[in-house]
Amino acid sequence: MNRFLRGSLWVLDGIGLLVGGGLALVVALFAGLATDGELPSMGVMGLSALLAVVELSVVLLVVRSSPLWPRAGAGYVVAALLWGAAVSPLLAFPLSATSLDLPGRLGLDHFEASWGGAYPEETVKTLGVLIILFSFRRLTRPWHGLVSGILVGLGFEVVENVGYAVIGAVYDPVSDVKGMLWIWGVRVAAGPLLHVLFTGMAGWGLGVAVFTAHRSRLWRLGTGLLWVSVAFAAHFCWNIMYDDTRAAMVSMGAVALVIYPLFIWLFIRGWRAARRDAGYVLLDRPVMSLRELEQGGFVVRGTVGAGPVDRGRPRM
Incomplete structure (x- = not known):
């Protein structure tokens, strides 16, 4: 565990929460002025927040109940x-704004959303996973990178879904509720948990790279x-914009x-590896040499990350 990175993580999380929340209020204020106060009602916003909580809870429950959990x-x-929810959007937005017009300058208009989305978002989220892996003592296994990526991606996914749902509610000509539910339905059905997948795969690679021995x-x-x-690449290809709707659907x-x-x-690979993992054995005294370990006579006080053992019993 690196204490400097752990402290930096909490400072950045705090800044992201405060600054991101403040910017959200400012944007909502100006959006209300620009639309003559025609923002979604508190009921619509509350329903969207409830859907976000449900999505968050379901994914957490699934991962928490698996042997992958650290x-x-x-x-x-x-x-x-x-x-994922506060720092990543705050850092990704300026990166996206400065690089969004690059594909257009190169005559690659179809890749504008691909570059503007995949480059800043995956960079910032991956940075967060890397910092997290060095910030908590219990993160010691390759699959812990996968779980960390899932959590970071989940935070980003929930915030992005809520943001798009607000836009859908504002621009729906019939009903705020219909527009909000339509956006949630499309994002959950057509591309469920995309950021969980993207950042989870990146986190898996980081976990393997950091925690594989020798x-x-x-x-x-x-x-x-x-x-x-x-x-x-997965994020980039998903965001490619096609003029033909059928081509876009085939591509996605x-x-x-x-x-x-x-x-x-x-x-599944991480699940199986976690099930095979024996964890750490806690002995009654430190092992000072290999010869001392071979002689035995230690008392097992317990285990960390493994199944139950017989306590207080001498073992070789």
Whole structure:
């Protein structure tokens, strides 16, 4: 655990929460003035927030009940979610604004959303996962990177869904509720938990790179960059804008046929590795040499990250 990174993580999370919340209020104020106060009602906003809580709770319940869960405490969960929900949008927006017109200048208008979305968002979210992996002592296994990526991506996903739902409510000509529910339905049905998948895959690569023993620095760097590139490519291809609606649907379908099975495979692989993991054995005194360990006579006081053991019993 790196105390400097842990402190920086909480400072950035706090800044993101305060500044992001303040900017949201300012944007809502100006949006109300620009639309003559025609913002969604509090009931519509409350319903959208309830859907966000449901999405958040379901994903947390699934991951929490799996053997992948690192049991690093509530602070770990809060820190990861805040990075995705508060810090990532705050840092990604200026990066996106400055780079959004680059594809247009190159005559690649169809890739404007791809570059403007994948480049800043995956960069910032991946940075958060990397900081988190070095900030909590209980994060020691490759699959802990996958879980950290899921949490960061989940925070970002929920905030993005709520934001788009507000826009849908404002611009729907019939009903605020209909517009809000339509956006939620499209994002949940047509591309469920995309940011969870993107950041989860990047987190898997970082976890493998950081926590795999007996590997060179070059191997670790290559492994991390490989999976971060996979996440970036998946996000980039998903956001490609086509003039033909059918071409867009075929493209997103093809991307989905790759990223969802890939993520499921990673989840199952991590699940199996976590089930095989024996964890740490806590002895009654420190082991000073290999010879001393071979002689035995230690008393097992307990385990960390493994199943129950017989306590107080001498073992070799």
